[in-house]
Amino acid sequence: MTAITVLLVDDHLVVRSGLKALLGTQPDFDVVAEAASGEEALGLVEQLSPAVVVMDLAMGAGMDGIEAIRQLRQRNSRQAILVFTTYDSDADIVRAVDAGAMGYLLKDAVPDEIFTAIRGAVQGKSVMSAPVASRLFQQLRNPDEVLTPREAELLSLLTEGLSNRELGQRLFISEATVKTHLAHIYAKLGVETRAAAIATAIRREGMR
């Protein structure tokens, strides 16, 4: 059985280095390259076409992980893509899975989880950390609490600190419509004020 070729994508050298060290303990893994950005990752995938891409979502500069995943999928490359990130924010999980990630691991995962996830990914299995899975299931159980695209857009701008008027101008809708959307957002987030909505959004939805 030939080794599983792996590309590591993370903007932190320490993390790449650690991951490489961990994977190096397993005979069936072969880390063929590392990338520090989305752009770099795209190039290396084309060049080396590794079996698995292990990717962080938050990339310091340039293209972020989600966008990189999306572009990889568009070039219908056959790599299995594994997300390996620090936070389990709802928004990130959904967007990553949506973009075409095969699995979603958290950085506090134990080595065995990582190994299992990578081996599973090449076989087309979807593996994710327990907290991630439970978040996904919760969304499936309570579809009422899932924001519509427009609402998500509003919420995102809301976290910039914009007023209703500014939101309207930015989105080319009336202030009345903004208020309607906000009311729906508050209901779904379970809050009563914009302040609480912003706090919830930034903390829970990972809008930083």
Added chain:
Amino acid sequence: MTAITVLLVDDHLVVRSGLKALLGTQPDFDVVAEAASGEEALGLVEQLSPAVVVMDLAMGAGMDGIEAIRQLRQRNSRQAILVFTTYDSDADIVRAVDAGAMGYLLKDAVPDEIFTAIRGAVQGKSVMSAPVASRLFQQLRNPDEVLTPREAELLSLLTEGLSNRELGQRLFISEATVKTHLAHIYAKLGVETRAAAIATAIRREGMR
């Protein structure tokens, strides 16, 4: 010259592993132990008294990095403590330095920076990443923008999404006083609404 003994403290195994691998390339470093939490770190320091403690601030469960630093200092241990973390939030920097950290590195630092910082730390030199240093200097240059303790307390509660009335009740002051404090906070943060203040606070001041 005898090797510099190092204790690594980070709740992520991958990071510890990476740091260990990096430090292992230098003949004068000796990673004598790793800890995944503040509590663990305290015990290992007592037991091994390493020359340098490299510590992350965000620890998943239990005691966080700041508290660990504070307790190490109280036991007047003579270790040099280096903060090694992902974010350069104003609040974290100030609190870490205040607690007794010798240096402050960001996780995207290149290996050389890390090596230099550790070697400097044992000699009593204070080394920090460029972005961190510039933030500290900015605070020194503009003391007008530094929040008073009471204001910081308000801002912290503000990020929970409380209303003025609730803030007053929580702090046993009148709503009028709350408004006064808020006006000062807005001025210092350079914002005009509570929404923007919350967004700024959570993102910039690291109130997560």
Added chain:
DNA sequence: AGCAGCATCAGCCAAAAGGCGGAGAGACCA
């Protein structure tokens, strides 16, 4: 003693936000 900074409070007023009910247009699906 005097001054500056901090925390506390007040009143007034304009602007913003939030709650309520209602409603039309388009998309999509059974």
Added chain:
DNA sequence: TGGTCTCTCCGCCTTTTGGCTGATGCTGCT
């Protein structure tokens, strides 16, 4: 075709927030 979602908009009313000015007591520094 009918039902459901989503996005859009309205008016009316109450509450909340923010801007402004001014004031008091305390602390610490000079």
